[in-house]
Amino acid sequence: MLLSFGNVINREFNQEIIAITKHFSTHPFFGLLDIVPAYSSITFCFDPYAIHRSIHRTTTVFDWVRQQVAEHLPVIKPVADHSNKRVEIPVCYSTELNNDLLAISSTTGLSAAEIVHLHSSGTYYVYMLGFLPGFAYMGEVVATIELPRKANPGKVKAGSVAIAGKQTGIYPLDSFGGWNVLGHTPIKMFNSLNQDPCYLKAGQEVKFYEIGLPEYRQLTT
Amino acid sequence: MLHIIKSGLLDTLQDAGRFGFASQGINTNGVMDSYAMQVANALAGNDLGEAVIEMHFPAAAIRFEETVLMALSGADFGAIIDDVAIPVNKPVQVPKNAVLSFTKKISGSRVYLAVHGGFAVKPWLGSVSTNLVAATGGVNGHPFLKDDTIPFIKKSPWPAERLTVLPWKADTTSAYMDAHYFYFIKGPEWDWLSPESQHLLLQEPFSIGRQSDRMAIRLLGEKLVSVKNEELVSGAVTTGTMQLLPSGEALVLMADHQTTGGYPRIGTIITAHLPKLAQAEAGDYVHLLHVELHTAEELLLDLQDELKILQAACRFKLDGLGRVG
Numbered sequence: 001m002l003l004s005f006g007n008v009i010n011r012e013f014n015q016e017i018i019a020i021t022k023h024f025s026t027h028p029f030f031g032l033l034d035i036v037p038a039y040s041s042i043t044f045c046f047d048p049y050a051i052h053r054s055i056h057r058t059t060t061v062f063d064w065v066r067q068q069v070a071e072h073l074p075v076i077k078p079v080a081d082h083s084n085k086r087v088e089i090p091v092c093y094s095t096e097l098n099n100d101l102l103a104i105s106s107t108t109g110l111s112a113a114e115i116v117h118l119h120s121s122g123t124y125y126v127y128m129l130g131f132l133p134g135f136a137y138m139g140e141v142v143a144t145i146e147l148p149r150k151a152n153p154g155k156v157k158a159g160s161v162a163i164a165g166k167q168t169g170i171y172p173l174d175s176f177g178g179w180n181v182l183g184h185t186p187i188k189m190f191n192s193l194n195q196d197p198c199y200l201k202a203g204q205e206v207k208f209y210e211i212g213l214p215e216y217r218q219l220t221t
Numbered sequence: 222m223l224h225i226i227k228s229g230l231l232d233t234l235q236d237a238g239r240f241g242f243a244s245q246g247i248n249t250n251g252v253m254d255s256y257a258m259q260v261a262n263a264l265a266g267n268d269l270g271e272a273v274i275e276m277h278f279p280a281a282a283i284r285f286e287e288t289v290l291m292a293l294s295g296a297d298f299g300a301i302i303d304d305v306a307i308p309v310n311k312p313v314q315v316p317k318n319a320v321l322s323f324t325k326k327i328s329g330s331r332v333y334l335a336v337h338g339g340f341a342v343k344p345w346l347g348s349v350s351t352n353l354v355a356a357t358g359g360v361n362g363h364p365f366l367k368d369d370t371i372p373f374i375k376k377s378p379w380p381a382e383r384l385t386v387l388p389w390k391a392d393t394t395s396a397y398m399d400a401h402y403f404y405f406i407k408g409p410e411w412d413w414l415s416p417e418s419q420h421l422l423l424q425e426p427f428s429i430g431r432q433s434d435r436m437a438i439r440l441l442g443e444k445l446v447s448v449k450n451e452e453l454v455s456g457a458v459t460t461g462t463m464q465l466l467p468s469g470e471a472l473v474l475m476a477d478h479q480t481t482g483g484y485p486r487i488g489t490i491i492t493a494h495l496p497k498l499a500q501a502e503a504g505d506y507v508h509l510l511h512v513e514l515h516t517a518e519e520l521l522l523d524l525q526d527e528l529k530i531l532q533a534a535c536r537f538k539l540d541g542l543g544r545v546g
Contacts, residue, residue, distance in 0.1 A: 002409055002456075002457065004409065007451065007453060008454065009454055025244075033240040033241070034244075034249070035243065035244055036243040036244065036456075036457035036481065038454070038455055038456040038481050039456070040454055041456045041457065042457075043457030043459070045243070045459065048522065049521070049522060052518075052522050060515050060518050061518055062515075128481065130455055130479065130480045130481030131479050131480075132354065132355075132479070133245065133246045133248070133354070134245060135246050137455065173355060192355055192356075192357035197245070197346075198246065201245075
């Protein structure tokens with residue numbers, strides 16, 4: 001069941017979505033399998049058979065689920081979560097690591113140093129995780145480095161820090177991707193061995209800071 | 222335990238999927254054909270959602286290093302155990318050291334192997350389904366390799382001295398009939414399709430593309446056109462979601478789909494028809510028929526009721542065999 005706030009990117013709506021996700025994660029209705037929060041929508045996955053077998057109903061299972069969600073929505077309020085401290089992430093912007101910085105420079109007319117400065121001086125909000133385990137969709141980047149996705153997506157290494165449109169993100173795994181890669185972080189965004197396998201969470205604020213190549217190499221070994 | 226003596230094209234351990242972690246971008250994975258998984262488990266006397274081995278063709282050769290009761294369901298790949306033909310949808314008592322292999326692709330795309338009691342594999346985040354992209358879950362996070370071994374949870378209560386195909390069979394007609402007809406419900410972006418494209422989708426057949434895999438089944442046909450110029454903000458997708466690609470091609474997301482996507486969701490193939498789609502082969506025709514949500518629900522609930530009856534009937538039959546120990 002999909003609950004949508006429209007085709008928009010809006011931080012207030014997103015904070016409501018995070019609050020709704022938290023509410024139903026801790027107070028799930030019977031048969032709830034999973035919740036998929038996104039930029040401006042939240043989707044509830046449920047087990048129709050379990051609900052059908054266990055709950056006396058006069059309508060469809062879908063209508064029952066819709067009713068469960070609708071009953072709780074009015075009481076859910078976004079709460080400022082101070083435990084979500086700002087996360088600082090080191091990034092090596094060296095072109096020796098095979099990034100798209102030179103291409104971005106020629107598209108935008110900005111020097112590599114200016115692009116690095118613009119990207120690392122922003123504070124970004126994590127709207128959602130999706131695409132890959134632990135891939136955080138963050139925004140918004142300044143208009144001067146807003147770029148479309150690459151026409152020819154290619155192989156992207158885990159740890160690649162990239163931009164597309166107003167968004168910035170970090171590839172948690174080696175993958176195929178079309179975002180413009182600015183740099184690389186030595187931090188693992190996804191580690192299946194950790195109890196909490198993903199480094200970032202929706203609702204957090206992220207700041208990037210620049211590190212040099214030697215430091216990057218030291219931190220990745 | 223069983224021993225992979227030859228690896229196949231793509232053999233993985235899967236269950237009903239890993240739910241509860243989509244908010245972290247962790248996708249569900251799980252079997253492509255959940256009906257075949259449940260039939261194999263019912264025949265093997267298991268819970269319907271017990272882990273199974275999913276195999277594509279060419280499939281693995283497997284040696285059973287202890288006696289076991291097993292069942293195959295889904296695709297027919299001409300299974301043999303030590304030269305004896307093994308039908309799908311029947312329970313089989315297998316003696317120690319027997320070798321299961323597959324000789325030819327007869328029908329379907331994926332075969333499922335269940336053993337009584339299930340496989341003893343440590344779950345990751347509550348599921349043993351293999352996540353190939355994150356290289357975790359299943360057996361070491363990868364497709365089976367030669368010499369992988371997979372232990373069984375328990376010893377067979379029906380030890381077999383010789384190979385025996387038991388004399389009862391699951392009837393899977395209702396899940397796979399009308400193999401080329403697929404019901405769908407309209408998706409959130411159905412209206413993004415031009416009226417001509419909506420008409421096309423409802424009237425013209427598509428065919429299954431060769432590049433289909435566990436992530437998506439590609440539908441080849443005339444190009445579909447979006448009337449909207451805006452970009453869609455990423456949102457949830459699910460198994461069965463029909464996405465419209467910028468190229469005008471449509472695809473249906475399957476078991477290994479991502480949690481979210483940014484392409485228009487023009488429809489969703491109903492869950493009761495996903496087993497058919499999972500077994501469809503490249504070049505097969507696909508006719509799409511629009512239904513309302515209540516129909517989708519009724520068909521799924523009916524199918525699941527049938528599986529519950531099958532499970533009860535199989536347990537009754539197996540109890541009649543008399544257990545050892």
